[in-house]
Amino acid sequence: MPKLITTRTRIADLGKPRVIIIGGGFGGLEVAKGLNGLKAQTVLFDKYNHHCFQPLLYQVATSGLETSSIVFPFRKRFANQADFFFRMGEVTQIKPEENYIETSIGGIRYDYLVIANGATTNFYGMKDVELHAFPMKTIIDAIKLRNIIIRNFETALLTDDPEMMNSLMDIVIVGGGPTGVELAGALAELKTHVFPNDYKELELKNMDIHLVEATPRLLNGMSEIASKKALQYLQGMGVKVHLSYAVKSYDGHEVVFNSGEKLITRNVIWAAGVKGQPIAGINAEAIGRAGRIQVDEYNRVKGHENIFAIGDAGIMENGDPKFPKGHPQVAPPAMQQGKLVARNIKRLINGQPLQPFRYKDQGSMATVGRNRAVVDLKAFKTQGVFAWFIWMFVHLISLIGFRNKFFVLLSWLWSYFSYDKSNRLIMARPKDGVQ
Amino acid sequence: MPKLITTRTRIADLGKPRVIIIGGGFGGLEVAKGLNGLKAQTVLFDKYNHHCFQPLLYQVATSGLETSSIVFPFRKRFANQADFFFRMGEVTQIKPEENYIETSIGGIRYDYLVIANGATTNFYGMKDVELHAFPMKTIIDAIKLRNIIIRNFETALLTDDPEMMNSLMDIVIVGGGPTGVELAGALAELKTHVFPNDYKELELKNMDIHLVEATPRLLNGMSEIASKKALQYLQGMGVKVHLSYAVKSYDGHEVVFNSGEKLITRNVIWAAGVKGQPIAGINAEAIGRAGRIQVDEYNRVKGHENIFAIGDAGIMENGDPKFPKGHPQVAPPAMQQGKLVARNIKRLINGQPLQPFRYKDQGSMATVGRNRAVVDLKAFKTQGVFAWFIWMFVHLISLIGFRNKFFVLLSWLWSYFSYDKSNRLIMARPKDGVQ
Numbered sequence: 103m104p105k106l107i108t109t110r111t112r113i114a115d116l117g118k119p120r121v122i123i124i125g126g127g128f129g130g131l132e133v134a135k136g137l138n139g140l141k142a143q144t145v146l147f148d149k150y151n152h153h154c155f156q157p158l159l160y161q162v163a164t165s166g167l168e169t170s171s172i173v174f175p176f177r178k179r180f181a182n183q184a185d186f187f188f189r190m191g192e193v194t195q196i197k198p199e200e201n202y203i204e205t206s207i208g209g210i211r212y213d214y215l216v217i218a219n220g221a222t223t224n225f226y227g228m229k230d231v232e233l234h235a236f237p238m239k240t241i242i243d244a245i246k247l248r249n250i251i252i253r254n255f256e257t258a259l260l261t262d263d264p265e266m267m268n269s270l271m272d273i274v275i276v277g278g279g280p281t282g283v284e285l286a287g288a289l290a291e292l293k294t295h296v297f298p299n300d301y302k303e304l305e306l307k308n309m310d311i312h313l314v315e316a317t318p319r320l321l322n323g324m325s326e327i328a329s330k331k332a333l334q335y336l337q338g339m340g341v342k343v344h345l346s347y348a349v350k351s352y353d354g355h356e357v358v359f360n361s362g363e364k365l366i367t368r369n370v371i372w373a374a375g376v377k378g379q380p381i382a383g384i385n386a387e388a389i390g391r392a393g394r395i396q397v398d399e400y401n402r403v404k405g406h407e408n409i410f411a412i413g414d415a416g417i418m419e420n421g422d423p424k425f426p427k428g429h430p431q432v433a434p435p436a437m438q439q440g441k442l443v444a445r446n447i448k449r450l451i452n453g454q455p456l457q458p459f460r461y462k463d464q465g466s467m468a469t470v471g472r473n474r475a476v477v478d479l480k481a482f483k484t485q486g487v488f489a490w491f492i493w494m495f496v497h498l499i500s501l502i503g504f505r506n507k508f509f510v511l512l513s514w515l516w517s518y519f520s521y522d523k524s525n526r527l528i529m530a531r532p533k534d535g536v537q
Numbered sequence: 538m539p540k541l542i543t544t545r546t547r548i549a550d551l552g553k554p555r556v557i558i559i560g561g562g563f564g565g566l567e568v569a570k571g572l573n574g575l576k577a578q579t580v581l582f583d584k585y586n587h588h589c590f591q592p593l594l595y596q597v598a599t600s601g602l603e604t605s606s607i608v609f610p611f612r613k614r615f616a617n618q619a620d621f622f623f624r625m626g627e628v629t630q631i632k633p634e635e636n637y638i639e640t641s642i643g644g645i646r647y648d649y650l651v652i653a654n655g656a657t658t659n660f661y662g663m664k665d666v667e668l669h670a671f672p673m674k675t676i677i678d679a680i681k682l683r684n685i686i687i688r689n690f691e692t693a694l695l696t697d698d699p700e701m702m703n704s705l706m707d708i709v710i711v712g713g714g715p716t717g718v719e720l721a722g723a724l725a726e727l728k729t730h731v732f733p734n735d736y737k738e739l740e741l742k743n744m745d746i747h748l749v750e751a752t753p754r755l756l757n758g759m760s761e762i763a764s765k766k767a768l769q770y771l772q773g774m775g776v777k778v779h780l781s782y783a784v785k786s787y788d789g790h791e792v793v794f795n796s797g798e799k800l801i802t803r804n805v806i807w808a809a810g811v812k813g814q815p816i817a818g819i820n821a822e823a824i825g826r827a828g829r830i831q832v833d834e835y836n837r838v839k840g841h842e843n844i845f846a847i848g849d850a851g852i853m854e855n856g857d858p859k860f861p862k863g864h865p866q867v868a869p870p871a872m873q874q875g876k877l878v879a880r881n882i883k884r885l886i887n888g889q890p891l892q893p894f895r896y897k898d899q900g901s902m903a904t905v906g907r908n909r910a911v912v913d914l915k916a917f918k919t920q921g922v923f924a925w926f927i928w929m930f931v932h933l934i935s936l937i938g939f940r941n942k943f944f945v946l947l948s949w950l951w952s953y954f955s956y957d958k959s960n961r962l963i964m965a966r967p968k969d970g971v972q
Contacts, residue, residue, distance in 0.1 A: 110695045112738075151687060151963045170603035170960045177735040178961075187738075190691045190963070207695050241964065252586060256625045260545045260642050300612040303547075303622075505951060505959055512947070516940060524940055525605045526613075528586045528625070529676065 110208025111145075113187050118143050119213040119451055122203065124193045124381070126153050126176050129413035129436035130218035136444025138183050142213075142451060145187045147205060151175055154241050155501055157433065158510070160281060162244040164288035165252075165296070165526040166517060169241055171509045174502040193219070196383035198406050214408050214447050217384075217395065218440065221376035221414035221431065224392060234354035235372040238281055247371065249528045251289075254368055255301055256528075264308075265366065271309040272367040274357055276349050277374035278315025279322065280432075280468040283332050285371060286313040287470035290339035295521040311341045312365060316348040316374070321476065323430050324466055328476035331485040335470040349374070376431060378415055390417050394428070399458035400446055401439050408450075412439035422461055429461055433500075438462060469493045472518060545643025546580075548622050553578050554648040554886055557638065559628045559816070561588050561611050564848030564871035565653035571879020573618050577648075577886060580622045582640060586610055589676050590936055592868065593945070595716060597679040599723035600687075600731070600958040604676055606944045609937040628654070631818035633841050649843050649882050652819075652830060653875065656811035656849035656866065659827060669789035670807040673716055682806065684963045686724075689803055690736055691963075699743075700801065706744040707802040709792055711784050712809035713750025714757065715867075715903040718767050720806060721748040722905035725774040730956040746776045747800060751783040751809070756911065758865050759901050763911035766920040770905040784809070811866060813850055825852050829863070834893035835881055836874050843885075847874035857896055864896055868935075873897060904928045907953060 113120075119142045123130045126148040137144045152173040161167040180186045191207035202211050223237035236250060237243050251273070258270040273289055275282045289311050298306050313320075313336060319329040320336075320343070336343055348360045349370075357365045378393035385405035390396040394417035396404050401416055403409045410416075413436025417428040429435035439459055446456045465479040467489065475490040477483065484492070494514065501507050517523060548555075554577045558565045561583040572579045587608040596602040615621045626642035637646050658672035671685060672678050686708070693705040708724055710717045724746050733741050748755075748771060754764040755771075755778070771778055783795045784805075792800045813828035820840035825831040829852035831839050836851055838844045845851075848871025852863040864870035874894055881891045900914040902924065910925040912918065919927070929949065936942050952958060 112695055112697060151691065151961075168603050168605035169964065170962065173962055175735070175961050178957075178959075181734040181737075189694070190688075245964070253625075256586065259624070260547055262547060299616040300610070302616075505955075509944070509947070512944070520940075522613075524613075526586075526610050527605060527608055529604065529680070 109210075111189055111191075111205070111210045113143070113145060113189070113210060115211075116143055116185070118185070120145060120211065121214045121216065121447055122147065122210065122212040123216045123218055124203075125217070125219035125415070126150075127156070127218060127220045127413060127436065128433040129220075129415075129440040130216065131179070132437045132440025133216050133218065133412070133444045134180065134183075134186065136441050137447065138186075140448055140451070142447070143185045143187065144183070145189065145210065145212075146176060146180075147189050147191055147193055148176065149190070149192050150241075151177070151188075151190050153179065153502060155506075156239075157280075157497060157500075159238060159241065159244045160284045160288055162241065162525075163238060163247040163251075164285065164292055165248055165523040166288060167510060167513055168525050169245060171506050171513065172501070173241060174506060179502060193381055196381050196409070198383060198385075198409060201408070212408075214450070215410070216440075216443055217381065217403070217409065217411040217415045218413055218436070219379050219381070219415050221394075222379050223372060224375035224377035225372065226375065228349075228351065231349065231352045231370070231372065234352050235276070235370040238285065238371055238373050239376070245529060248525070249530050251369060252526055252528050255297065255304070259301070259303055267304070268308050268310075269355065269366045269368050271304065272312070272365070273310070273369040273371065274312045274314060274365055274367050275371045275373060276314045277372065278313055278317070278320040278343070278345070279373065280466075281373040282313055282315070282371075283320055283336065283468050283470060285373065286311055286336055286341045287339060287474070290336070290341050291471050292523060293340070296523050296526065300526070312344060312367075313341050314344045314347045314349065314359075316346065318346050320345070321468055323432075324468070324476065325478045325483055327483055328468070328478050328485065331476050332468060332470055335474045339471060376414060378417075384409075390419070391427075400456045401443050401459060410443045410446075412436055412443055418459065421459065424463070425461070430466070432466065434464055435461055467493050467496065544645075546624055546626075546640070546645045548578070548580060548624070548645060550646075551578055551620070553620070555580060555646065556649045556651065556882055557582065557645065557647040558651045558653055559638075560652070560654035560850070561585075562591070562653060562655045562848060562871065563868040564655075564850075564875040565651065566614070567872045567875025568651050568653065568847070568879045569615060569618075569621065571876050572882065573621075575883050575886070577882070578620045578622065579618070580624065580645065580647075581611060581615075582624050582626055582628055583611065584625070584627050585676075586612070586623075586625050588614065588937060590941075591674075592715075592932060592935075594673060594676065594679045595719045595723055597676065597960075598673060598682040598686075598720065599727055600683055600961040601723060601952060602945060602948055603960050604680060606941050606948065607936070608676060609941060614937060628816055631816050631844070633818060633820075633844060636843070647843075649885070650845070651875075651878055652816065652838070652844065652846040652850045653848055653871070654814050654816070654850050656829075657814050658807060659810040659812035660807065661810065663784075663786065666784065666787045666805070666807065669787050670711070670805040673720065673806055673808050674811070680964060683960070684965050686804060687961055687963050690732065690739070694736070694738055702739070703743050703745075704790065704801045704803050706739065707747070707800070708745075708804040708806065709747045709749060709800055709802050710806045710808060711749045712807065713748055713752070713755040713778070713780070714808065715901075716808040717748055717750070717806075718755055718771065718903050718905060720808065721746055721771055721776045721778075722774060722909070725771070725776050726906050727958060728775070731958050731961065735961070747779060747802075748776050749779045749782045749784065749794075751781065753781050755780070756903055758867075759903070759911065760913045760918055762918055763903070763913050763920065766911050767903060767905055770909045774906060811849060813852075819844070825854070826862075835891045836878050836894060845878045845881075847871055847878055853894065856894065859898070860896070865901070867901065869899055870896055902928050902931065
């Protein structure tokens, strides 16, 4: 294999195999951790300089947590891992025949490549929705959403036109998965406990929170009882849940549904789906459903010997009788695949055979609000206060770093006893407009 | 007086005198608090929806504190104050003859007007410096500065050109007041305790921190001993202090001094001065030095009976034998003036004579780093560890809200024992460029 020059990224060629990981989400992070101690060089590329704990993004968007509590700088996590290199940049092209990638900061050769660049919001080709609705996938999305919701409340104070006022206060969340359910619940708490103090001049009963789901039930990946309880909790909190409704268009003012019905609102949050972000150069035949890359039972990309795809970036069809259409797009499969890929790269370097992926389904959970969560575990299913404690415990221990755990716990305790959400801040220059 | 229509701001005319406060900084907040219980309507206008505790901005810029700890939503502070109204908007024009202001969100009539819109960065007409140097006056400035410093370190990893690498790592701070001194100290701590772990590939000894001051000493508003100790601390921490140096130009790459000497850097932080932000419509003859509005001993704007200007917005010349050129531009005079103006507005409404302003100088302080601060109090002067505790105590108790006090204290304790600064995050989309 010809030694190619490493341009601009300035990562020394140490004569060891080089593993490049694209993306430091749940999956990519596990690969990097798993390669610790291996006689190989690990290079992590990410567009951001920090890992983001996406399951709690909705709490940033709804003023419950400050941004810094749910993100963690990569350099801090890997400060003591030998032969680990982080580079902030976007991978723009893969050249498998040369074992080489082009990135926004230069090109670099790899021996093994792990694609773990996750998913992005899927607007299913609806350009108007993409233009006017707010996605909820990155930390910047969450900050913008928080800014917009609060700014629209400030603007609602300035009009005497009831339709305009309502359209600024009303919020439509599209997508009844965990993100949609958790957002709807958190917004209902803002409506009940926080906004009535902040906006005494507004009639908060006019603030409608709609949750729209295209299928007949919420939390499709969970049990029937969890779906039912989540629906019951949300309705009890005043959320208007619309099942079997699909959005046809949104022009920034009016959401139109398949049924022809309409809702007037300035706030549409799009949590209805995600898609992969395939990178140019990958075997075109391997790009599967929703832009996810088809992988074999070792998470190897079809047609490439030394390229892996994990988590949301990959899709392992027919690899698991329980999940013939691929594993759920949540953190645990990504993390388990990341761990296995790290082990398998070690085995490849040592000339050992690969081990196939076996998903250990640990269950799933979602929270609706204080004392209200739904939890499906292997051993049991539960809903309510105990479920809420399980949810909090699992999320706390999953956060990286003691400091983040500690500050999130304190924020939760504070909110629990004060019924307050302290971060209702518009963090943008006025001239930056809706940001 | 003709009753004018309140357009768009939608604040009911209750038939009570209306006091409008422009700006919710240290001064404006005290006016609003002081008007509590008065038979008057208080309306606070601000461009942001939160008060910002400016003395700790430098810790946000240097990754020490998260943004949410040093800001506080106005609506939360005044949720329980009757007849208080907050509006997010910018005041664009004052029409004193009509007792009316125009704002970005509509016009409104006042009976009493308090201008407390603070100061903005003064580049002294140097357009190139304004274009390329980074100001440090708002929370957004602080976040941008943090983003830029860390991003330039990431970029320094990508070059083999030593001059380029140094220019990305070197930082020049212009202005040896409290902001400049505190920034220089915090950056020196990043250089010593944090960056060596994060950037093992860079030679941290090549990171130069320069502090440039036009006069012969640092902390001009403080005692000789404080200036001397601050200089000694900074030099001990490796900061290169340049006294009696003034910046002539900066093109984004090269700082040129009056002496003709030059420094190559991509990072120039401008903390060298501020100026007022006079609003159109104010008596032109009242606009004094550096755009500050001249006020009489009651903080009334010259030529206007019912308009006050306080804090950085106003300048009370010859009002105090100790400060013939006006009071120092720090929080305490602004707060004391705010309190007095609130009392004087009550007296005006009750037909009582006004009370003149008498500044109670409580001393001043600045911190350089852990265990290193300088404090000038009336009773005594001290430097070092004890001064550092005084500095922390005074800043903690001055923060609004128990939650902010508690979280800042915890962050400080955490940093003290871990030598870490946890918020070294680039919070911007990659496409947002240098933000």
